[in-house]
Amino acid sequence: MRHFTVNDVPAVVWTPDGPAGPLIFIGHGGGEHKTAPEIVRYAGRFTAAGFTVVSADVPNHGDRPYDADLDRKATAMRARVDAGENLAVAIAAFQDEVSRQTVGEWRAVLDHLGAERVGYWGVSLGCGLGVPFVAAEPRVRAAVLGLGGGSANAATAARISVAVRFVIAWDDERIPRDSSLTLFDAFGAPEKSLHAHPGRHSDPLPDQELDAQVAFFSRHLLTHPQG
């Protein structure tokens, strides 16, 4: 595990024991950071399969300095929810705003690493920020997304044409199931698949789901190197 920064964005990269394979960029969850235990677990699974894995702290998370402007926007978002606005809608709108910053930051990380063929992995906040990133960044060839709803970013999701694996926690107490299904519906990717498992929003993904994700990334990043 090697820490580095790109334009003051703190990031971390994990490399496999053997030759460094294609890169998987992991977007962490809300309130988490680039080396949260779940991120380390995913990074371990992916590097064991030969991938290089990178993650970066999102603004106001991890080793990032306090961002008063973003904090004000988050407070305003919570106030709208308190005033009766739908929680999922408000969260999605806020994440869309943050993504205007993170898309550029994450692109700079890919530039810094010289990555050409990239998988994206992100659930919850990592999905809200990941949808605009995957839609905007042509180096991303496959994406695992999930635990996120489609109220704010369905139009952006429709522009995604690379393969998408979408994960739903079937008993998610934060993202209404209909909103998750709406986002899955919205993806423009000809190859998309939905995997749902019993569990709540923050439950760890089942081991077999991680196995399936390794197979998914391997199929799209390793077996068609010219594609």
Place this chain on the structure above:
Amino acid sequence: MRHFTVNDVPAVVWTPDGPAGPLIFIGHGGGEHKTAPEIVRYAGRFTAAGFTVVSADVPNHGDRPYDADLDRKATAMRARVDAGENLAVAIAAFQDEVSRQTVGEWRAVLDHLGAERVGYWGVSLGCGLGVPFVAAEPRVRAAVLGLGGGSANAATAARISVAVRFVIAWDDERIPRDSSLTLFDAFGAPEKSLHAHPGRHSDPLPDQELDAQVAFFSRHLLTHPQG
């Protein structure tokens, strides 16, 4: 491929090249039969992974003689649909009726083969007949089901406690999506997973879904032989 009959039910078994592994029983689709091209494709994938595969003709299908009573019931079912009854509800009720016969027939096939540790695979009609079979038959330790709705057999599905992989064709023109989700909700299995892919009711399953099903059956039938 070896043909045999058990109590006049025509059946077929495929064996792997190496040692015969656990059995997978495949229930075929409506209007199909035990050696339909898709069944042969699945049997090939599963035997390549070391499984023994068996399938049997459902009444009024394949090499079975004409059953006037069942045909009358099917005609009555179609008449109810013509008279305005919901198609999925009518089909599910009819399949439930047929399953009273097939559960016993399929048990006799397992007896005949001396099978002890069995996976069940069935979509569409194979799901409608499979739900009561998996619920009733303790030798079945894992089941792939799908392309079926939950209007008639949710209570039966709730009695299933073995691992279930449930497949939905996301653009299924025959099974309303809500009805599929209702059936997935109903399964009592602590380990259940939903895999959905774009496609219509009769489209072939994607190769990667078959790979995932091989992994699913391997995990439940091969790696816990005492479980």
